[in-house]
Amino acid sequence: MLHFDCDYMEGAHPEVMRRLLATNLEQTPGYGCDPYTAHARELIRQACDAPQAEVHFLVGGTQTNATVIDGLLRRHEGVLAAESGHINVHEAGAIEAAGHKVLTLPSHDGKVHACDVERYLEEFYGDETWPHMVAPGMLYVSHPTEFGTLYSLEEMEALHEVCQQHAIPLYLDGARLSYALASESNTLTLHDVARLCDVFYIGGTKTGALFGEAVVVTRSELLPHFFTLIKQHGALLAKGRLLGLQFETLFTDDLYLRIARQAVTTALKLKEALLAKGYRLFIDSPTNQQFFVLPNSDIDRLSSHATFELWGPRGETESVVRFVTSWATQESHIDALIGHL
Amino acid sequence: MLHFDCDYMEGAHPEVMRRLLATNLEQTPGYGCDPYTAHARELIRQACDAPQAEVHFLVGGTQTNATVIDGLLRRHEGVLAAESGHINVHEAGAIEAAGHKVLTLPSHDGKVHACDVERYLEEFYGDETWPHMVAPGMLYVSHPTEFGTLYSLEEMEALHEVCQQHAIPLYLDGARLSYALASESNTLTLHDVARLCDVFYIGGTKTGALFGEAVVVTRSELLPHFFTLIKQHGALLAKGRLLGLQFETLFTDDLYLRIARQAVTTALKLKEALLAKGYRLFIDSPTNQQFFVLPNSDIDRLSSHATFELWGPRGETESVVRFVTSWATQESHIDALIGHL
Amino acid sequence: MLHFDCDYMEGAHPEVMRRLLATNLEQTPGYGCDPYTAHARELIRQACDAPQAEVHFLVGGTQTNATVIDGLLRRHEGVLAAESGHINVHEAGAIEAAGHKVLTLPSHDGKVHACDVERYLEEFYGDETWPHMVAPGMLYVSHPTEFGTLYSLEEMEALHEVCQQHAIPLYLDGARLSYALASESNTLTLHDVARLCDVFYIGGTKTGALFGEAVVVTRSELLPHFFTLIKQHGALLAKGRLLGLQFETLFTDDLYLRIARQAVTTALKLKEALLAKGYRLFIDSPTNQQFFVLPNSDIDRLSSHATFELWGPRGETESVVRFVTSWATQESHIDALIGHL
């Protein structure tokens, strides 16, 4: 059986495991006050070209989003996001559980357009009743988006500018950031991300770590007392060095990017094969997630050879499916899948 | 200057004031444990033909919505509502502040269609990832809606049915319920509302009371310990009898309905006059709120004689405005306004 | 039957009712944007000798505490309060419902000692694990306290100083502030309160108003966007002028203080009589609440003539009871009660 359900079906990259094993019996202080974490922070600052940035390590994506957003917003504020944004759809209301509304913007293949942000803010403050409404207090974007699509450098510059003008922080969810950086279509470097975003995170869970997300705060005055907030959100790992060690490994010798390329290459090979077979793209993604519309009969047949996700409810005759590759996907897996098409 | 901004610009109906004055120096226990409140509860149960219903009195609409919804939902659940619903737009995130997501449905002139509820629930549970999403735990509707429109008996029966089938409570926001009941277009009696809704409230603030909303709970097992929740939400009035007294007065000799009719009659007179002048309806409302599209020049001219609300941001050449009448509006006010058109 | 349960058993002072009636049919904008509210604000600023203060009007005490505290604290902070503080005991968890912990200090007859605040802060930051704990972000005191006791000017100066030194706001719950100001034992003027506290409220519900609390913010930078927070907490009264009107009346011709004196005078008369009969003080209060230890047999006998509150659970042979007078209590009521002792 082949598996393309998601990019967290395996454990960690072997090099990460090697480091965890090699240091396993060492004793270090907890909660990220260890030398591995300190070094990982430094490596990430270097990779981002952001020497002043603060770096925090959390365990998973939903908790990272909930903690950062809770830290950035005041009580009367909400977070702007695409209607398709992960925080609006697939986080079980974690943002609202912390008291904040998700204010939705149109999704353009998963992306937010700067003009929509602009329009929202203008209409909001143009309405005399705005003090009765939830103030848009920050912008959330994901890169790649939930549909695998990418912001161009120009698009992100525009988002940065509109946020600057209205003095709201820009936060980027980088759960799959590696797969953006590894895509040939990408025009947004890690330096750009650090330059344009006030806070963002670099996902580890989906790229070679057992778990872990690195939050980079380029304007640290926005998140004072963030350590306590991480604790309050239940997001503080006792053995914090496990996070440090993993990110230290991923940011040594460019491992993070190298292993991401494998995922993108195999995903694009699959995409070409599906297109060649005449299947229809649901969304045109240049990263490790591929969305296609397939006849239900083909889906059923393929399901005896491979697992993958039905995207949304099953349609009457055809449905949207998602194939995801990861750093661990081999070309042979793709060839085998193609053989079954 | 004439005022049509909203239906809470005056104090209370004179009869309400008379009763407040007459009983002013009496001493009664606080928090609604007084005979006036007990009597008001009984009168409301009779008016609703719901002898088993529990009745609670709160001060204002937003706090009522927030308290009831917080009581009805479990932590993992959210509330379904029209995108235009008051809880989604004009309550400063009170629902989210209590931890719950507002799950939006299309607004059909402010109304929710049963088929949209059905579709939402089917798609939700048809999506394998539903345990990662906020469960739709109840339905919120307003009657009249925020646009003054009305549900027909059939429409409400359909909403009741879909909620029953999926075992989610149906809650009706009746901030302006009187103006629905007083409209000739209305087909939904108070008995029907009580029969079809699990919880609803009868608005006092906008119909003759200084303040106050009467929450009717027809399935009291849904809101155990509601008194404590009212207190926790800061919605428990110390001098609870003020609420009891006002509703006792409103539900004696049909005062509630009688004074509402005046508002609807005057609103419809204004509507006809505006249509006769050739102005365009923004939404066709049979109740005390009238929404029209007016050229900005006419708006500016009219503004020197009357106040009314700009609905949303001002357009380039024309804008939407809202005229609201109340139980205190006189025909002479309408005639004067018409004279300025 | 005589009633000494609490100080909110009557309606409003007749002069307040007269003003409400006189203005009843006037039309004003909602939400506190009316001239009466503006004037009331000005009168309160004058009474406080705080020309720069912001004044907001809310409906009740619990909602005022919850809204102010929620506004003053950041998410990782809690509020210091005496163990006996109203927010810790009798607000149904409203503070926690908004996400904040109440950090308790010893209660000295209801009062907080500055040295206890100092010790708490020193021990807190002296403990290396403090970032894992809720940071003390403000101090809550009530004046008079829940036991009717009063802070001296020196005590409040000391609290002010410790708060200043540690840069945490000092908030004073003045639900019964009038009865402090009217007490001969009081050394803390309204000017002092405004000078020493960052935020406080002047209670109307218990002193002559139907309802209403006036929040005075002497350092307005501490509560930005407070209007929206009031709305979010369901604490924004649609007919805001009702609050303005009542406070305008209370702060005209010193009505607020004058009527409070009546309550204190009658309470002290009762106190003397109880002491003369040999009953034991539970706590020595110079204001309108009197706490005595009475044999259960006497309590039972008295209960057929008067209502009053059992303070805490009933003891085996004797229990604590509370007698409360109000602005509406007549000397004849006290004489009658004394006659039954």
Added chain:
Amino acid sequence: MLHFDCDYMEGAHPEVMRRLLATNLEQTPGYGCDPYTAHARELIRQACDAPQAEVHFLVGGTQTNATVIDGLLRRHEGVLAAESGHINVHEAGAIEAAGHKVLTLPSHDGKVHACDVERYLEEFYGDETWPHMVAPGMLYVSHPTEFGTLYSLEEMEALHEVCQQHAIPLYLDGARLSYALASESNTLTLHDVARLCDVFYIGGTKTGALFGEAVVVTRSELLPHFFTLIKQHGALLAKGRLLGLQFETLFTDDLYLRIARQAVTTALKLKEALLAKGYRLFIDSPTNQQFFVLPNSDIDRLSSHATFELWGPRGETESVVRFVTSWATQESHIDALIGHL
């Protein structure tokens, strides 16, 4: 340098690491829907002799407490706990952040006495104003406590009984449960815990796992939709099998208990040595945490050879310190530390 700061300074037990490595490249579904997790659940049910129990795996202790307590309580309820309870002191307000008050009981060396629970409940419902207060909705205890002390079987039976009588769930925080089970002083088996508690968790982080806590729900009707709540609390691990695998390993061949014994044995050896040197116990603990009062001079001297925690703020001449051993502590470490006394 020797380290006795806490029991999470190392990675995982070598056998746990071996299993993680052996299965690293396998592909499994996420979120705990894998065969390792299923098997771990079964092993835990067997070890607890609780064939009907539901078992959930979360990442850390604070998040486990916050999620379980949030699931067990309704909005108007709080959680009873010893004043010294971890949830009251060291979780940065995570319980309050989810809206619930921690209702404190006296701490008897970290333990809650059943009679105090009984008294609290009786006084609570004996007070007529209870509907204005936070209802005690569950009881939280930790075993061992934060001071390393243990409940006897009789004490836990008594707690169980009082909770049963008042129909509130009993929840046991077992962050260090292994070190209780491994103590010769312990009279409470895992079967007893499962029989007497409605929910409890078996800590992995502090006993051989990299991270992870196993929540055992013996009355599953108390936590419906718990999966979604875990997700909402950011506590759902994407690669859920990592939790399953670790607990499967720990509950195979009694590893969990075997490695805990090592910690207790070494801790008790240290305790005897400290007592022999004449140092004073702060609290008498039979488990892996030892609390002693040491002269500051001795603390300073010892600090050049070993790390350990100052418990609370430093005193003037002497202070309380805590020494913690773990499954990884060797006798040689203890001998070396003793040599430095």
